[in-house]
Amino acid sequence: MMNRELLIKKIASEFNVDETEVSEYFNSIFDSLAAAFVKNKNVNISELGKFKIKTKPDEEGGKQKTILFSPVKKLADDVNYNFNELAPVQIRVLDEKFLKGKLIEEIYSDDEAEEIILLDFEGGEILTETETKEIEIAEIKEESPPEEILIHEEAEHDFIFSKEEQGIKEDILIPEETAQNTLFTEDVQKVKEDILIPEETAQNTLFTEDVQKVKEDILIPEETAQNTLFTEDVQKVKEDILIPEETSHEIVYSREEHTIKEDILIPEETIQENPFENIHEEKKEEISRVLPPVTAESIEQVCDSESNYDVGIEKEKILEQLDGIVFPEFRLPDFEEIIIRQKLISKDKKIISEFTTLIKTEKKEEKVSEPDLPEKEEETILFIPKAEIPEVKTEEETAESELPKKEEYQFVQTEKTEEEIKEAEEVYEEKIMAEDTSVIIPDEKEDEPEIKKSNLQLEAELLKMLDERRKILEEIKKLEEINTDDLVDFSKPSVKLSEEKPRLFDDSTLDKPKQNIFSDDEDKELEDLLKYLDSETDIPKEPGTEKEINEETEKEKEQTREVSEEKTSGEIHEELKPEDNIEDDRLFKGEDINELESLMGSLYSGNEETGNFPEPKEVEPHLNNLEMKVFDKLIDEPVKESESPATEETKPEEVKNGDMTSFSELEKLFINFRTEKTEDEIIKKEDKSIPEKAEDKSIPGKEEVKVNKTETIKTYDDIFNLLEPNGRKKTEKKPEQVKEIAKKKLPPKFKIIIYGIFILIIIIASVLLYQRAVNKSIKENKQLPVTAPIDSTKVAASDSVVFADTNKIKESQEEDIVYDENDVVIKESEKGFIVQFGNYENQFELAKKIKELKDKKIYPNFEKNDIGGKQIYRLRIGPYKSLKEAKAVIPKL
Amino acid sequence: MNKQSLINKVYIKSPFEKEKSIKIFNRTVELLKESIKEDKNIKVKGFGRFTIERRGMKTIIDYNKKAEILLPPKDKISFKPSKKLIKRLNSK
Numbered sequence: 001m002m003n004r005e006l007l008i009k010k011i012a013s014e015f016n017v018d019e020t021e022v023s024e025y026f027n028s029i030f031d032s033l034a035a036a037f038v039k040n041k042n043v044n045i046s047e048l049g050k051f052k053i054k055t056k057p058d059e060e061g062g063k064q065k066t067i068l069f070s071p072v073k074k075l076a077d078d079v080n081y082n083f084n085e086l087a088p089v090q091i092r093v094l095d096e097k098f099l100k101g102k103l104i105e106e107i108y109s110d111d112e113a114e115e116i117i118l119l120d121f122e123g124g125e126i127l128t129e130t131e132t133k134e135i136e137i138a139e140i141k142e143e144s145p146p147e148e149i150l151i152h153e154e155a156e157h158d159f160i161f162s163k164e165e166q167g168i169k170e171d172i173l174i175p176e177e178t179a180q181n182t183l184f185t186e187d188v189q190k191v192k193e194d195i196l197i198p199e200e201t202a203q204n205t206l207f208t209e210d211v212q213k214v215k216e217d218i219l220i221p222e223e224t225a226q227n228t229l230f231t232e233d234v235q236k237v238k239e240d241i242l243i244p245e246e247t248s249h250e251i252v253y254s255r256e257e258h259t260i261k262e263d264i265l266i267p268e269e270t271i272q273e274n275p276f277e278n279i280h281e282e283k284k285e286e287i288s289r290v291l292p293p294v295t296a297e298s299i300e301q302v303c304d305s306e307s308n309y310d311v312g313i314e315k316e317k318i319l320e321q322l323d324g325i326v327f328p329e330f331r332l333p334d335f336e337e338i339i340i341r342q343k344l345i346s347k348d349k350k351i352i353s354e355f356t357t358l359i360k361t362e363k364k365e366e367k368v369s370e371p372d373l374p375e376k377e378e379e380t381i382l383f384i385p386k387a388e389i390p391e392v393k394t395e396e397e398t399a400e401s402e403l404p405k406k407e408e409y410q411f412v413q414t415e416k417t418e419e420e421i422k423e424a425e426e427v428y429e430e431k432i433m434a435e436d437t438s439v440i441i442p443d444e445k446e447d448e449p450e451i452k453k454s455n456l457q458l459e460a461e462l463l464k465m466l467d468e469r470r471k472i473l474e475e476i477k478k479l480e481e482i483n484t485d486d487l488v489d490f491s492k493p494s495v496k497l498s499e500e501k502p503r504l505f506d507d508s509t510l511d512k513p514k515q516n517i518f519s520d521d522e523d524k525e526l527e528d529l530l531k532y533l534d535s536e537t538d539i540p541k542e543p544g545t546e547k548e549i550n551e552e553t554e555k556e557k558e559q560t561r562e563v564s565e566e567k568t569s570g571e572i573h574e575e576l577k578p579e580d581n582i583e584d585d586r587l588f589k590g591e592d593i594n595e596l597e598s599l600m601g602s603l604y605s606g607n608e609e610t611g612n613f614p615e616p617k618e619v620e621p622h623l624n625n626l627e628m629k630v631f632d633k634l635i636d637e638p639v640k641e642s643e644s645p646a647t648e649e650t651k652p653e654e655v656k657n658g659d660m661t662s663f664s665e666l667e668k669l670f671i672n673f674r675t676e677k678t679e680d681e682i683i684k685k686e687d688k689s690i691p692e693k694a695e696d697k698s699i700p701g702k703e704e705v706k707v708n709k710t711e712t713i714k715t716y717d718d719i720f721n722l723l724e725p726n727g728r729k730k731t732e733k734k735p736e737q738v739k740e741i742a743k744k745k746l747p748p749k750f751k752i753i754i755y756g757i758f759i760l761i762i763i764i765a766s767v768l769l770y771q772r773a774v775n776k777s778i779k780e781n782k783q784l785p786v787t788a789p790i791d792s793t794k795v796a797a798s799d800s801v802v803f804a805d806t807n808k809i810k811e812s813q814e815e816d817i818v819y820d821e822n823d824v825v826i827k828e829s830e831k832g833f834i835v836q837f838g839n840y841e842n843q844f845e846l847a848k849k850i851k852e853l854k855d856k857k858i859y860p861n862f863e864k865n866d867i868g869g870k871q872i873y874r875l876r877i878g879p880y881k882s883l884k885e886a887k888a889v890i891p892k893l
Numbered sequence: 894m895n896k897q898s899l900i901n902k903v904y905i906k907s908p909f910e911k912e913k914s915i916k917i918f919n920r921t922v923e924l925l926k927e928s929i930k931e932d933k934n935i936k937v938k939g940f941g942r943f944t945i946e947r948r949g950m951k952t953i954i955d956y957n958k959k960a961e962i963l964l965p966p967k968d969k970i971s972f973k974p975s976k977k978l979i980k981r982l983n984s985k
Contacts, residue, residue: 002928002935011920021908025917028906029899030940036894037982043894047922051972053982065982067941069972078930079945079968086965091952093960848905 037067048072455528818883824893826886832879833886836863837893840873849875856892929970941974 008026012019033051036043043051049071058064077084815834819826824837840846846862853860853875860875877893880886904914925943928935935943945968953962974982 002924004937007921007924010924011917014920015913015917017909017917022917025903025907025909025914026921028903029918029921030937032899032902032906033940034978034981036899037978041894043899045896045899045922047896047919048925049970064979066979067972067974067982069943069970071970075926075929076970079970082968083966088953088965089963090955090958091961091963094954844904844911851905 046072049075458528819887824890826883828883829879832881833883834876834878835880835886835889835893836874836876837890838873838875840875841870843873846873846875853877853893858889858892937975939975939977941972941978944971944973945969946971 004026008019008022011017012022015022033043037051037053040053042053045051049069052068052070053065054068055063056066071079815827815829817825818828818833823839824835827834827836838846838849840849840862850860850862858877860877862873862875865872865874877889878886880889900915900918903918904911907914909917925935929943929945934945948967948969950966951964953964954960955962
């Protein structure tokens with residue numbers, strides 16, 4: 001234990017001071033504290049704490065003052081380092097009887113109150129000797145807040161867990177052979193609980209958990225609860241619950257938590273039979289009664305027969321489709337042949353394929369004879385009830401190879417008669433005729449009327465293509481009219497048409513016919529169409545077989561290719577002129593031929609320079625012909641673009657010459673291409689820009705200024721420099737205008753008045769200063785008593801009166817020294833005898849002395865003297881009426 | 894009364910200079926604190942005794958929350974004034 005003596009010794013040793021002095025110092029400290037307490041003053045030492053005075057009722061009934069000490073928080077925490085991490089915990093919500101002002105000691109009996117387990121949370125061990133505790137706290141993690149558990153030891157086998165903390169992870173181990181009745185009331189949020197309930201424990205457990213975001217790992221062992229009731233409204237909680245064997249018979253889980261994910265292991269022999277399995281088996285049985293099973297062999301037998309391929313689906317693909325069906329045991333009746341018909345219907349850019357299954361059965365009863373179709377008399381349709389067979393929808397894989405890829409296909413299994421199928425086919429063909437679709441019908445067997453219809457379709461497609469080409473030619477013509485000589489020469493091979501609008505002829509097509517823009521199929525279609533038209537119009541030809549037609553077309557193709565290699569474009573065109581009797585106005589007219597001639601002439605005149613063509617990848621695909629012209633023009637004149645300042649200077653000259661009219665148009669087009677603006681806007685901009693340019697030319701001085709402005713704004717920083725932080729433009733203050741405003745505000749009359757006022761003020765001030773100076777000289781002769789300056793030490797001695805300027809007063813008072821012994825001087829003045837003593841350089845020493853004298857009921861004054869550059873204070877007492885009185889004071893000093 | 898005023902008062906009565914008296918005062922406060930932390934008991938004659946008391950875990954009923962609250966144990970500094978000081982306080 002630290003004593004006062006030890007403290008004194010330590011301090012004396014540290015500061016090399018006598019112990020007596022230190023003891024005096026200590027005395028002074030505690031005396032001053034006691035004096036403050038006596039005066040009912042609270043003392044606050046910032047590093048230690050506060051001492052407060054409070055009144056308490058005395059034993060005798062009176063009041064007694066006491067001192068309370070409240071330490072600084074830092075000191076308190078340092079002292080309470082064992083339990084700083086602990087915080088108060090809400091154990092449970094009380095009933096009404098608890099809320100009637102009863103204390104817990106009153107509620108519980110004395111024995112129960114003593115049995116309250118006090119846990120030392122520092123080490124996780126129980127301080128008190130409670131050997132028969134059922135619960136052990138296994139781990140208390142540092143991050144989690146402390147958990148306080150109130151456990152009534154063996155309190156009628158009832159356990160109460162009350163947890164309200166958030167973010168607590170509890171790992172609680174409940175030992176074996178403990179309470180039979182456990183009650184878990186958990187109001188915890190974000191709690192991870194790993195609870196292990198041992199074997200042979202509680203028979204009746206009640207879990208009432210209002211926890212949110214709780215992770216529980218509870219394991220329920222095998223052969224445990226016979227009757228389990230899970231009422232769980234929990235979300236996102238992971239619970240692994242293990243309830244040991246042979247434990248509780250009745251477990252009630254009532255959980256209202258959200259965000260709980262539960263993984264509960266329910267032991268075997270407790271789960272009842274799944275009712276869904278029975279339903280599944282019943283369905284299987286019903287289906288098996290109606291449909292016999294399908295095997296791979298049966299399908300192969302069916303597919304081997306020749307009549308199956310109405311649509312052309314291969315054997316393997318059928319097997320794949322059947323494998324793709326989800327239903328496991330799909331059974332079909334016995335059959336000999338299977339016929340699958342496919343229909344393609346285009347609706348809203350979707351091709352729907354309808355499959356109709358025709359199954360030949362051995363049973364004659366189910367056969368349906370159809371006189372309209374002699375080939376299919378034996379074919380019958382099996383109507384499969386919908387209730388027995390589930391609807392199966394799969395994507396068709398077979399049609400993908402033949403049809404475009406991105407379109408969707410659906411497999412629709414339908415049941416239709418052959419009459420209905422025929423009707424559907426007719427409707428489908430009509431639709432094809434009406435709508436221009438890109439459907440390619442995979443028909444291997446094509447009849448004559450079908451060929452005719454297909455030719456009509458191709459004719460329509462060809463007409464559309466020709467319309468597009470006409471449009472292209474019209475555009476080209478327009479451009480040729482606009483751009484005379486300076487424009488791009490189409491005789492040169494610098495023009496590259498866009499990919500979207502393919503050309504009629506290309507060099508590559510002549511050299512390499514297979515690499516034509518049009519596909520081979522399209523070429524075939526065109527040739528077929530031409531032949532068809534020839535056959536229908538003037539030249540009556542016997543409709544031969546397709547093979548013969550194809551041979552003829554191939555021969556013609558070869559001839560044309562040979563000729564095209566040798567001859568020029570004009571000669572080719574002559575050959576292609578409609579000398580044949582083609583009456584269709586839409587196809588080949590004289591005008592169109594001329595257009596084609598012009599185009600072909602422009603294209604094929606410069607075959608030698610094909611190596612200079614830009615690659616098609618370099619050209620943007622969305623360019624129009626006009627844009628292409630601009631692009632080519634810019635390519636032809638790269639030097640002009642690079643020399644931008646030179647071009648700006650040469651522009652007006654070229655405008656004067658008239659050649660640059662085309663260049664300006666090109667520029668317009670280029671701007672239009674770049675900015676995608678309307679022509680009106682461009683014209684407006686040009687109208688604005690032209691006068692500005694004219695002004696610039698007329699005034700050479702202004703040109704430089706504008707150029708500087710444009711040059712400054714090259715980067716974003718320049719723009720930000722020109723802007724204010726608000727985002728507005730910086731307004732340039734014009735000082736000249738401000739000056740003008742100031743001049744306007746001050747007319748000459750006001751100026752005169754202001755000057756006059758100034759002069760008056762100066763005169764008045766000078767008069768006043770003169771008066772003050774005169775008054776000062778008068779007052780100097782008088783001696784006025786002045787209070788001393790404010791000082792802590794002087795305030796204590798504020799009872800006396802001190803003259804302001806003591807030196808002058810001394811001189812004026814004419815004091816005579818009457819007594820002078822031991823630095824004590826008695827001076828005689830008009831007022832009386834004054835005792836003067838002491839020479840103090842330090843103000844604190846002076847204050848000490850004044851304090852001592854005040855304690856002796858002597859109230860001194862002090863005076864300040866400058867001696868040798870040092871300020872020395874002297875104490876004065878008096879005045880006294882007589883010398884005796886003055887001398888009587890000297891021994892007290 | 895605060896620390897500064899106490900120092901001034903003590904300095905007037907003390908034989909030391911001001912700087913030294915201030916240093917001594919601060920050192921005494923530090924020694925008191927250290928001794929409270931380590932020894933947990935200080936006795937100053939004529940003034941009082943500083944002790945540390947351990948208050949055990951206890952339950953409280955909070956009527957606002959309508960709940961029973963468990964307070965953790967705590968080590969607390971307590972000051973017992975001496976009889977002389979109490980007499981001096983209650984003399985007037």
